Amino acid sequence: xxxxxxxxxxxxxxxxxxxxxxxxxxxxxxxxxxxxxxxxxxxxxxxxxxxxxxxxxxxxxxxxxxxxxxxxxxxxxxxxxxxxxxxxxxxxxxxxxxxxxxxxxxxxxxxxxxxxxxxxxxxxxxxxxxxxxxxxx
Amino acid sequence: xxxxxxxxxxxxxxxxxxxxxxxxxxxxxxxxxxxxxxxxxxxxxxxxxxxxxxxxxxxxxxxxxxxxxxxxxxxxxxxxxxxxxxxxxxxxxxxxxxxxxxxxxxxxxxxxxxxxxxxxxxxxxxxxxxxxxxxxxxxxxxxxxxxxxxxxxxxxxxxxxxxxxxxxxxxxxxxxxxxxxxxxxxxxxxxxxxxxxxxxxxxxxxxxxxxxxxxxxxxxxxxxxxxxxxxxxxxxxxxxxxxxxxxxxxxxxxxxxxxxxxxxxxxxxxxxxxxxxxxxxxxxxxxxxxxxxxxxxxxxxxxxxxxxxxxxxxx
Numbered sequence: 001x002x003x004x005x006x007x008x009x010x011x012x013x014x015x016x017x018x019x020x021x022x023x024x025x026x027x028x029x030x031x032x033x034x035x036x037x038x039x040x041x042x043x044x045x046x047x048x049x050x051x052x053x054x055x056x057x058x059x060x061x062x063x064x065x066x067x068x069x070x071x072x073x074x075x076x077x078x079x080x081x082x083x084x085x086x087x088x089x090x091x092x093x094x095x096x097x098x099x100x101x102x103x104x105x106x107x108x109x110x111x112x113x114x115x116x117x118x119x120x121x122x123x124x125x126x127x128x129x130x131x132x133x134x135x136x137x
Numbered sequence: 138x139x140x141x142x143x144x145x146x147x148x149x150x151x152x153x154x155x156x157x158x159x160x161x162x163x164x165x166x167x168x169x170x171x172x173x174x175x176x177x178x179x180x181x182x183x184x185x186x187x188x189x190x191x192x193x194x195x196x197x198x199x200x201x202x203x204x205x206x207x208x209x210x211x212x213x214x215x216x217x218x219x220x221x222x223x224x225x226x227x228x229x230x231x232x233x234x235x236x237x238x239x240x241x242x243x244x245x246x247x248x249x250x251x252x253x254x255x256x257x258x259x260x261x262x263x264x265x266x267x268x269x270x271x272x273x274x275x276x277x278x279x280x281x282x283x284x285x286x287x288x289x290x291x292x293x294x295x296x297x298x299x300x301x302x303x304x305x306x307x308x309x310x311x312x313x314x315x316x317x318x319x320x321x322x323x324x325x326x327x328x329x330x331x332x333x334x335x336x337x338x339x340x341x342x343x344x345x346x347x348x349x350x351x352x353x354x355x356x357x358x359x360x361x362x363x364x365x366x367x368x369x370x371x372x373x374x375x376x377x378x379x380x381x382x383x384x385x386x387x388x389x390x391x392x393x394x395x396x397x398x399x400x401x402x403x404x405x406x407x408x409x410x411x412x413x414x415x416x417x418x419x420x421x422x423x424x425x426x427x428x429x430x431x432x433x434x435x436x437x438x439x440x441x442x443x444x445x446x447x448x449x450x451x452x
Contacts, residue, residue, distance in 0.1 A: 108243075114401055125405060128409065
């Protein structure tokens with residue numbers, strides 16, 4: 001297995017692993033790290049876990065994909081990015097907010113503080129609140 | 138079976154017309170319970186009426202007449218429901234069953250998703266702050282339920298505004314408001330004429346939470362101004378509002394027509410008015426509507442039963 005050809009192209013999965021397993025491993029490494037890691041550091045730690053040797057570009061592909069999914073945050077350190085997991089609470093909340101904005105049925109069970117305003121409603125609201133009188137609060 | 142069978146199908150039209158005025162005038166908690174019960178009762182009665190019409194037409198088939206040992210011609214003569222109406226009823230009944238199944242599925246998924254997300258959030262904290270620039274706050278039903286607020290929204294509110302916001306969202310969770318809206322929308326799936334009533338329930342649970350927030354903070358104007366301010370800030374179009382607190386110390390400008398207004402201005406207006414009281418006359422109207430539908434459905438069922446027995450005796 002160590003002599004197995006590592007994926008050089010964009011495909012992160014090698015033949016023995018189900019799709020998504022590598023992503024889960026990478027997430028696991030980043031969660032365990034407790035600090036942002038560069039793709040190179042992620043690759044070293046994956047190797048230390050006795051996983052198959054992954055190419056640098058494969059690791060970059062995986063973390064980029066996780067970042068695009070909103071699972072990782074990144075910051076620039078020198079020439080490379082360092083990645084860290086988005087914490088679960090804000091991840092769950094921001095995904096829920098996306099669901100709300102997409103207008104899916106998921107929003108139906110949520111008690112939102114305010115719903116959207118039409119232009120007419122906004123004008124009406126300003127009148128109700130007496131904004132026209134322009135009194136500072 | 139006489140023409141009373143059509144009545145349960147028509148009463149939802151009256152209920153739909155009455156829903157918004159009722160939601161505006163009744164005390165919100167009572168309005169929520171009453172309107173939710175109304176949707177359930179009227180959906181049940183109209184479904185029963187459709188089932189009776191379908192049954193009365195099916196009963197005319199020679200096969201069923203032979204099986205049930207009753208006289209087909211007697212049945213035909215005694216039943217005013219035209220075959221076409223019976224077939225339409227059968228179609229509507231099928232459509233209602235499909236619609237209810239679809240809504241049950243969608244709501245169950247939404248609830249499961251909500252519980253899953255609420256459970257995935259850090260233990261202990263009831264309030265979860267989302268980073269980012271959105272103006273957003275909502276109650277996430279779960280075990281325990283969570284209140285999700287964007288960091289920016291917390292930044293733009295002062296302590297009292299935050300207290301009003303959290304009291305409102307907490308009231309949603311404590312009162313299990315999502316169950317009322319879910320039940321009402323399920324009923325409206327069975328009979329789409331009830332959709333305005335289900336939407337009225339969406340509105341009255343917001344009013345219920347607003348009134349709870351007003352009771353907890355002891356300041357109706359505070360809750361009104363917080364809702365108004367947050368809604369204006371959350372509207373995508375840039376507003377001319379100052380970031381500073383929006384004063385509502387001025388007297389209310391009358392008249393403001395709320396006839397076609399969306400829920401937010403109506404909620405704010407209701408909070409600027411004195412608290413609503415129980416109104417027995419309105420309750421009586423709703424009770425009469427429900428009774429009319431129920432009694433006519435029961436009467437139609439009794440009629441069909443009697444007719445079948447008569448047709449059996451004529452055999």
